[in-house]
Amino acid sequence: MSNPLNLSAPAGEPSMDYSREFDFPVSDVFRAHTDPELFARWIGPQDLTTRIDVFEPRTGGAYRFVQCRGEDEYAFRGAFHALRQDDFVLQTFEFEGYPDVVTLEYSTFTELPGGRTLLTGRSLYPSVESRDEFLGNGMEEGMSSGYNQLDDLLASLPTEAPEGRE
Incomplete structure (x- = not known):
């Protein structure tokens, strides 16, 4: 069973906060957010396929991806403004279908006991x-679906050995 997505969108505030636990190490969860091949395999609803056009996960880097469902x-x-390995990502996000609606997104990756991640x-x-x-166009459902796919993806990958160990 996957862990639930917790999402809060306070009335009258132009923000949204979310959290999700993963039963995998921070390094694996962070890597899946910054490796274009892995990112394309889990982002968004399950019925979409993702093509990466640009993906430069570094401070000052850019990204663009296209999700497809049939002909749609x-x-x-967006742009990556700051990245700290296995810790933090600050980026902008824009759906090209809603021009001029750019969000600023903060993501923090926190190690939990038992090799888990918040x-x-x-x-x-x-x-x-x-x-x-x-939110009205299904963003919460899309996020939940994507994170459930991320669980499945991480379960299928070999974990990286800690430095200095084989």
Whole structure:
């Protein structure tokens, strides 16, 4: 059973906070967020396929990916403003279908006992209305589906040995 996504969108505030636990080490969860091949395998709803056009997970880097369902395509882009290995990502996020609605997203990766991870995040929107529009278009379900796929992906990957051990 997957861990639940906890999402909070306070009334009257143009923000959203979320958290999700993973039964995998921080290094694996962080890698799945910053490795383009892994990212494409889990992001978004299960019925979408993802193509990565640009993915430069470094301070000052950019990204763009396109998700497809049949003939329909949904493109997303942004910039990485700060990355700290296995700890923190600060980036912008824009759905090209809603131009001029750019969010600022913070993600923190925290080690939990037993080799587990707590992912916490905050998204800041330009308005309450833009946040509510994303939520109304299934964002929470898409995030939950993506994180469930991330669980499955991480379970299928070999874990990296700690430095200095084979």
